[in-house]
Amino acid sequence: MGSEGTQGAGEGPDDVAVSGAERAFDTSVAHIARVYDYWLGGKDNFAADRAAAEQAIAAYPDIVFSVRANRAFLARAVRYLAGEAGIRQFLDIGTGIPASNNTHEVAQSVAPESRVVYVDNDPVVLSHARALLTSGPHGVTSYLDADLRDTGRVLTAAAEMLDFSRPVAVMLMAILQHVDNAENPYAIVATLLGALPSGSHLALSHPASDIEAEAQGKLAERLNQTMAEKVTMRDRAQVTRFFDGLELVEPGLVRVQQWRPASEHEARSPAGLWGGVGRKN
Numbered sequence: 001m002g003s004e005g006t007q008g009a010g011e012g013p014d015d016v017a018v019s020g021a022e023r024a025f026d027t028s029v030a031h032i033a034r035v036y037d038y039w040l041g042g043k044d045n046f047a048a049d050r051a052a053a054e055q056a057i058a059a060y061p062d063i064v065f066s067v068r069a070n071r072a073f074l075a076r077a078v079r080y081l082a083g084e085a086g087i088r089q090f091l092d093i094g095t096g097i098p099a100s101n102n103t104h105e106v107a108q109s110v111a112p113e114s115r116v117v118y119v120d121n122d123p124v125v126l127s128h129a130r131a132l133l134t135s136g137p138h139g140v141t142s143y144l145d146a147d148l149r150d151t152g153r154v155l156t157a158a159a160e161m162l163d164f165s166r167p168v169a170v171m172l173m174a175i176l177q178h179v180d181n182a183e184n185p186y187a188i189v190a191t192l193l194g195a196l197p198s199g200s201h202l203a204l205s206h207p208a209s210d211i212e213a214e215a216q217g218k219l220a221e222r223l224n225q226t227m228a229e230k231v232t233m234r235d236r237a238q239v240t241r242f243f244d245g246l247e248l249v250e251p252g253l254v255r256v257q258q259w260r261p262a263s264e265h266e267a268r269s270p271a272g273l274w275g276g277v278g279r280k281n
């Protein structure tokens with residue numbers, strides 16, 4: 001059983017219960033949350049993570065731009081969801097170590113009453129849960145230490161914090177590449193969206209096997225040699241399948257830097273991920 005914590009109106013960070021946050025973890029093997037943190041310029045990583053991250057950079061130097069473009073896409077998608085789409089509830093699975101523009105910060109900057117449930121299975125992310133639980137006075141953020149593949153547990157726990165009779169945005173940013181085909185990632189996404197009402201959304205990004213295919217192939221090969229979590233890159237058609245039954249909002253499934261970019265500069269940033277937002281009608 002993992003750990004959960006919640007902070008909402010009137011509570012200070014000291015009131016947050018995140019039991020088990022100091023549980024032991026193995027630093028000798030690279031893990032994606034810390035490798036990704038290194039690519040983003042963070043400090044929450046260990047020697048094995050840095051070595052794996054550097055090997056990946058050698059295979060695909062644009063990875064450092066790619067992860068930044070992914071974070072920028074995340075922020076634009078949340079701004080769209082909280083703004084134009086009117087979403088007030090977010091289920092962000094595969095949260096990552098806190099970086100700039102975390103989902104609750106963007107959502108609550110648009111709609112202060114936004115409720116955000118974060119889910120990750122990495123103990124280092126768990127140890128940062130307090131930083132993710134700093135809501136404004138009107139919003140609520142919660143953290144759930146759980147595995148995406150355990151959809152039953154994720155949905156049961158999230159339903160205690162979110163109102164499933166009202167629309168929810170499920171965020172699956174750069175996580176589904178860690179669910180291989182044998183684990184049926186499409187059924188996982190369908191189960192999550194199936195539990196939510198019409199008006200709910202899916203925001204998703206996924207490393208692409210068909211953008212800079214050769215370099216991305218080398219990147220996946222290196223990561224699969226060095227990291228605990230294995231990587232399955234997917235092409236545009238395979239990523240599009242995650243949106244089956246949903247209506248893709250404009251501009252559809254595109255390279256993440258081209259999803260409603262804020263500037264020409266942003267649109268030109270190199271990035272090897274597909275990204276999109278879909279609506280359940």
Ligand SMILES: C[S@@+](CC[C@H](N)C(=O)[O-])C[C@H]1O[C@@H](n2cnc3c(N)ncnc32)[C@H](O)[C@@H]1O
Nearest residue numbers: 033036094095096120121122147148173174178
């Ligand atoms: C590449 S990072 C992406 C972080 C963030 N979503 C973003 O786009 O900036 C992937 C995150 O997913 C988490 N993750 C990977 N597999 C998972 C699983 N099966 N269940 C829950 N979290 C998982 C990792 O621990 C990591 O924090």
